[in-house]
Amino acid sequence: MKSILVVGIAQATFMAALLVGKKGRSIAVILLFFWLLVMAAIQFYYLCIFYSLIPIPETVFVYWSVLPLLASPLYFLYVKSITGYGINWKKAGLHLLPVGVLIAALVWLELAQHEIHLESGFVMSHTAPWFGYYYGYLYAIVPIVYITWSLILVHRFKKHLLHNQSTISPFEMKWLEIWVAAALVSFLLSFPAVYLAAHYQLFELSLSYKLVGLLNTIYIFALSYFGFRKTSLFTDLAIRDTETTNTKTYEKSGLATYEMARIANKMTDHLKQQKPYLNPHLTLRDLSEALDLSTHHLSQMLNQHLHISFYKLINQHRVNEAKERIKSGNYAHQTLLSIGLDAGFNSKATFNKAFKEITGHTPVAFQKKNERK
Numbered sequence: 001m002k003s004i005l006v007v008g009i010a011q012a013t014f015m016a017a018l019l020v021g022k023k024g025r026s027i028a029v030i031l032l033f034f035w036l037l038v039m040a041a042i043q044f045y046y047l048c049i050f051y052s053l054i055p056i057p058e059t060v061f062v063y064w065s066v067l068p069l070l071a072s073p074l075y076f077l078y079v080k081s082i083t084g085y086g087i088n089w090k091k092a093g094l095h096l097l098p099v100g101v102l103i104a105a106l107v108w109l110e111l112a113q114h115e116i117h118l119e120s121g122f123v124m125s126h127t128a129p130w131f132g133y134y135y136g137y138l139y140a141i142v143p144i145v146y147i148t149w150s151l152i153l154v155h156r157f158k159k160h161l162l163h164n165q166s167t168i169s170p171f172e173m174k175w176l177e178i179w180v181a182a183a184l185v186s187f188l189l190s191f192p193a194v195y196l197a198a199h200y201q202l203f204e205l206s207l208s209y210k211l212v213g214l215l216n217t218i219y220i221f222a223l224s225y226f227g228f229r230k231t232s233l234f235t236d237l238a239i240r241d242t243e244t245t246n247t248k249t250y251e252k253s254g255l256a257t258y259e260m261a262r263i264a265n266k267m268t269d270h271l272k273q274q275k276p277y278l279n280p281h282l283t284l285r286d287l288s289e290a291l292d293l294s295t296h297h298l299s300q301m302l303n304q305h306l307h308i309s310f311y312k313l314i315n316q317h318r319v320n321e322a323k324e325r326i327k328s329g330n331y332a333h334q335t336l337l338s339i340g341l342d343a344g345f346n347s348k349a350t351f352n353k354a355f356k357e358i359t360g361h362t363p364v365a366f367q368k369k370n371e372r373k
Helices: 001-021 027-051 060-062 066-084 089-109 129-164 174-200 205-229 257-274 284-288 294-304 310-327 335-340 347-358 363-371
Strands: 118-119 122-124
Touching: 001 027, 001 205, 027 060, 027 066, 060 089, 060 118, 066 089, 066 129, 066 174, 089 129, 118 284, 122 129, 129 174, 129 284, 129 294, 129 310, 174 205, 257 284, 257 294, 284 294, 294 310, 310 335, 310 347, 310 363, 335 347, 335 363, 347 363
Parallel strands: none
Antiparallel strands: 118 122
């Protein structure tokens, strides 16, 4: 177990060092840097507590134990920043409230001359037993709130992309969705273990904290894996040209049904004649400007009149374009990938996925089926 904690510390420190050396560091990168340092410090805390490597006063470790309450808000602020929602720095200090409350409680206990100490990494007080019983709930409430909040942000971000971008893969947050979901799984494994050990003594409390240390190390390695594979890990992904899609947003727009039908016909003609969907970076704003419309009215028409997302609409046209080219002998010299890219898709993966979803066949199967006719 000692080696696992050491590896976690080394990996977190290594990733933080990589972020320091990165040019043009964004707010998201800075937040991720501090989160990694906090995680390394938490792992070091477990290492010292359970293996007594360094003779540090117990009081230091008592206050050191509040770090998990700092990791959760840093984690959330990173997710918020990378999904482009922006951070209100005037209110950001509120995220330090749980840490401040716990530190204030510890200071009060000391000033009131209550004895506090560590038992297997758990802060206890024989003269104020209520503290040891209740303070642990803070370590449950804070992470679950921030993890849930992060999942909501990622889900909302992906939903916005569907209604504003025609190509999602460069902005796709699948890795982040998995990473946040993994945090939830890690919490659901670790907290019950700590709770059962602390309140029911089903097993050693130190064993439950070692489980937390193990899960932390695995989680840090997961971040490293996605970090090396996904460059968006180090980028602020601003939500551009965003239109919300709920009904209340359109209540005051004043756009009548017949006007939406007119906009739909105008858009359909433009898509057929100008084929703007061949541009892989086409956005809702691009199309609205070409039609001399507001993004709000175009978004309302798509959602309330055609009942389709911008992403799906554009990809339907791209798939139809690819189908026509596959069936035409004029493009026999091109590969399927080349046809897909020329139709507006930006990668083989997005082309194959959209083609299969819309036609029920892969591009290869569709081509073979067409050759037999």
